[in-house]
Amino acid sequence: MQPQPSAAAVTAVLSLDGVIKDFPGVRALSSVSLSLYPGQVTALVGENGAGKSTVVKILTGIYQPDGGAILVDGAPVQFANAQAAAAHGITAIHQETVLFDELTVAENIFLGHAPKGRFGLIDTAAMIAKSRAILTEIEAPIDPTTRLRDLSIASKHLVAIARALSIDARVVIMDEPTAALSHKEINELYDLVDKLKAQGKAILFISHKFDEIFRIADRFAVFRDGQFVGDGHIADVTQDDLVQMMVGRSVDQIFPKRISAIGKEALKVVGYDHPTEFADISFTLHKGEILGFYGLIGAGRSEVMQALYGITKPSKGAVRIDGDVRIIRSPADAVAHGIVYVPEDRGKQGAITALPIFQNVTLPSLHRTSRHGFLRLAEEFALAREYTARLNLRAASLETAVGNLSGGNQQKVVIAKWLATQPKVIILDEPTKGIDIGSKAAVHEFMAELAAQGLAVIMVSSEIPEVLGMSDRVIVMREGRIVDELKRDEMTPEMLVRRAAGIGDTE
Amino acid sequence: MIRRFLRSREAVLSGAILLLIALIALRFPAFVAPQNLANVFNDTSPLMILAIGQMIVILTKCIDLSVAANLALTGMVVSLLNIAAPDLPLVFTVLLALSLGALLGMVNGVLVWKLNIPPIVVTLGTMTIYRGIIFLISEGKWVNAHEMSPAFKALPRQIFLGFPMLSWFALVVIVIAVVVMNRTTLGRAFFAVGGNPHAAVYTGLNVGRTQFWAFTISGALAGLTGYLWVSRYAVAYVDIAGGFELDVVAACVIGGISIAGGIGSVGGAVLGALFLGVIKNALPVINISPFWQLAISGAAIIIAVALNSRANKTRGRIILKRKEAEA
Numbered sequence: 001m002q003p004q005p006s007a008a009a010v011t012a013v014l015s016l017d018g019v020i021k022d023f024p025g026v027r028a029l030s031s032v033s034l035s036l037y038p039g040q041v042t043a044l045v046g047e048n049g050a051g052k053s054t055v056v057k058i059l060t061g062i063y064q065p066d067g068g069a070i071l072v073d074g075a076p077v078q079f080a081n082a083q084a085a086a087a088h089g090i091t092a093i094h095q096e097t098v099l100f101d102e103l104t105v106a107e108n109i110f111l112g113h114a115p116k117g118r119f120g121l122i123d124t125a126a127m128i129a130k131s132r133a134i135l136t137e138i139e140a141p142i143d144p145t146t147r148l149r150d151l152s153i154a155s156k157h158l159v160a161i162a163r164a165l166s167i168d169a170r171v172v173i174m175d176e177p178t179a180a181l182s183h184k185e186i187n188e189l190y191d192l193v194d195k196l197k198a199q200g201k202a203i204l205f206i207s208h209k210f211d212e213i214f215r216i217a218d219r220f221a222v223f224r225d226g227q228f229v230g231d232g233h234i235a236d237v238t239q240d241d242l243v244q245m246m247v248g249r250s251v252d253q254i255f256p257k258r259i260s261a262i263g264k265e266a267l268k269v270v271g272y273d274h275p276t277e278f279a280d281i282s283f284t285l286h287k288g289e290i291l292g293f294y295g296l297i298g299a300g301r302s303e304v305m306q307a308l309y310g311i312t313k314p315s316k317g318a319v320r321i322d323g324d325v326r327i328i329r330s331p332a333d334a335v336a337h338g339i340v341y342v343p344e345d346r347g348k349q350g351a352i353t354a355l356p357i358f359q360n361v362t363l364p365s366l367h368r369t370s371r372h373g374f375l376r377l378a379e380e381f382a383l384a385r386e387y388t389a390r391l392n393l394r395a396a397s398l399e400t401a402v403g404n405l406s407g408g409n410q411q412k413v414v415i416a417k418w419l420a421t422q423p424k425v426i427i428l429d430e431p432t433k434g435i436d437i438g439s440k441a442a443v444h445e446f447m448a449e450l451a452a453q454g455l456a457v458i459m460v461s462s463e464i465p466e467v468l469g470m471s472d473r474v475i476v477m478r479e480g481r482i483v484d485e486l487k488r489d490e491m492t493p494e495m496l497v498r499r500a501a502g503i504g505d506t507e
Numbered sequence: 508m509i510r511r512f513l514r515s516r517e518a519v520l521s522g523a524i525l526l527l528i529a530l531i532a533l534r535f536p537a538f539v540a541p542q543n544l545a546n547v548f549n550d551t552s553p554l555m556i557l558a559i560g561q562m563i564v565i566l567t568k569c570i571d572l573s574v575a576a577n578l579a580l581t582g583m584v585v586s587l588l589n590i591a592a593p594d595l596p597l598v599f600t601v602l603l604a605l606s607l608g609a610l611l612g613m614v615n616g617v618l619v620w621k622l623n624i625p626p627i628v629v630t631l632g633t634m635t636i637y638r639g640i641i642f643l644i645s646e647g648k649w650v651n652a653h654e655m656s657p658a659f660k661a662l663p664r665q666i667f668l669g670f671p672m673l674s675w676f677a678l679v680v681i682v683i684a685v686v687v688m689n690r691t692t693l694g695r696a697f698f699a700v701g702g703n704p705h706a707a708v709y710t711g712l713n714v715g716r717t718q719f720w721a722f723t724i725s726g727a728l729a730g731l732t733g734y735l736w737v738s739r740y741a742v743a744y745v746d747i748a749g750g751f752e753l754d755v756v757a758a759c760v761i762g763g764i765s766i767a768g769g770i771g772s773v774g775g776a777v778l779g780a781l782f783l784g785v786i787k788n789a790l791p792v793i794n795i796s797p798f799w800q801l802a803i804s805g806a807a808i809i810i811a812v813a814l815n816s817r818a819n820k821t822r823g824r825i826i827l828k829r830k831e832a833e834a
Contacts, residue, residue, distance in 0.1 A: 331709055332711035335711040336711075343709055351706060352769070353703065354698070354702045355698055363699055370691075370692050373693060374691055417710075
């Protein structure tokens, strides 16, 4: 049962054995195992949705497993909460560091375990001195009395590492620590990781970037769809081996059969540039087509869509809709020109729960159901009835507040709202993120139907099966740029992963 | 339809007001005489008008603390104008009060919209500034009854179809507000922007501009009330209606307008104001000291908020299909 490491003499500091984690309707982890050894960096590799974040949350006591065991030094333990994990010397450095901007560096390092002086008051001088000592040890040029908000992201990472050292951590989990760092800062982080290794800390390093995995990791563990695929020494594998393991066999998921009848150009974007988010974005979208946007998280896909929708402003570039050049300055412009955007965070950005169904549906179409600013309730109801019926929305009355509906029906209200604007282009950002398999199939079905009706669909997705199963064409983005465009019959999972991660970029 | 009304906040509040009136009538039957109730309504008219403006502002997740200062400044300006030009037709006075008030409201609105300053900070600032301006233009002096023209003072008291004009102003404002809030795209935008600003942005609504209009309306109503106030009491000075903004916010809160935005109604604001008006008018006649008045109003606010937060609590997710169809 126990996965035997080849360096069998060393016991794992921390390991997971057959851990299971269920969420309503989804099994996030099924029987995964993972071992972390002192003085070694283990890279955790997997696609989005492979279960990496869930593993981190279990290791740090935020989630409790539904089955299997957590072992510290070979002995089973239970982490009732985050404090319990911290007490075992497990600490995590997150993508966006979870520290307190308004406190000083020293206060952040020692929050919760500050040195106490007389009368149980915090001994500020000792705290600053100890902080300085730790920061010197990791060669971080940071004054412990500065406020955290004045530091760069890289420096904040260093503070988080200092905090880990201050509680005498034995296991340091780094969740995509380099995502927001510059090239120079990344190299400094590598040096620091080497130093932590030398001190005998066990490090779990989560990254999408293959170059850095091969630069700093000693071992690897690959997850796919919440399952453990394999682990071993990094020296024994190549990048291609890892890609193969990550992607694996095609997932048993059925996608609707589509006969794409691709029509005229619906949308053309030429030379979109943004000072910080993306550059040189050009693509064409046709009626009846589903265009997938694939890339790693943070590749700039949503940012392009938000610019296209008028939420942010590109510094350069032009948009043509149905052959006419259009200028989009606000979401209202976008809607007026026939582009709608269904954002990723539908809960926050979708429905207005205090308002009744019909008012939610007609909200972006009010100019059609009103005259000189005065609403025509009969027309409003007719419009709302037409589109809720098309989506088979079940509710006693269109005057029911959306907050009283189930999640799935709320989502139908949001989609009905956008369809009621009679758009030409619909942008779906991660349309199936966080929903169960059954609902996923319904969303896929629905997307196919929209395309069949001649709508041009952009689908931003990080899930390879979905990208492969639904798209007529895929645009792959990496670091704010389009790196490839693939037709349906020329894409393979391996190709998507390699292009998105930038493996084998020779030409 | 009727069942839904009975479950609504407005119904609960109407019930509470009727109960309050019944209790008062036990000790002081004359209170329920129609003429006296009409007087209570008339007396509460300024509060109702201001509460409607405030309701719109609160609906958009903002707050307007400058309404009383706006009222006082506009009141002073129209009073001074009346001294300078006593024969100016009253229509102009009313229009001037509305537009000056709207302008002062727009100042709040622009600061919130364009500079993204939190509304509570903006209106605390303008509140002080407006009071300061009154001092500057009046040199700290009062405008007294004998300085105002008879027509200027008479308007709020003039009887039209059995009711004083002050009450008629309130009724007209209520009717217009009901139409605007329920039957115009702007009214719909107020609800949407406060209910979920993120969703409103994605829907193509301009959140800042909607809030700007809310402040403008609140300001216009405060300006109108400014004229009504100084002419009714026949006096204008720096401190008139001092602290009245808190009564206005209190009326909204009692009326079930959610401070978090997005939930509220004209009826709620009006009933909230009436509730406070009944307390204010009844307690003196049944010999309760003014200090108790404050305590009772305060308790009413806390009880109202407690009831509202209970009502707004979600009753769990609806998973059963049948329940959903009934909702």
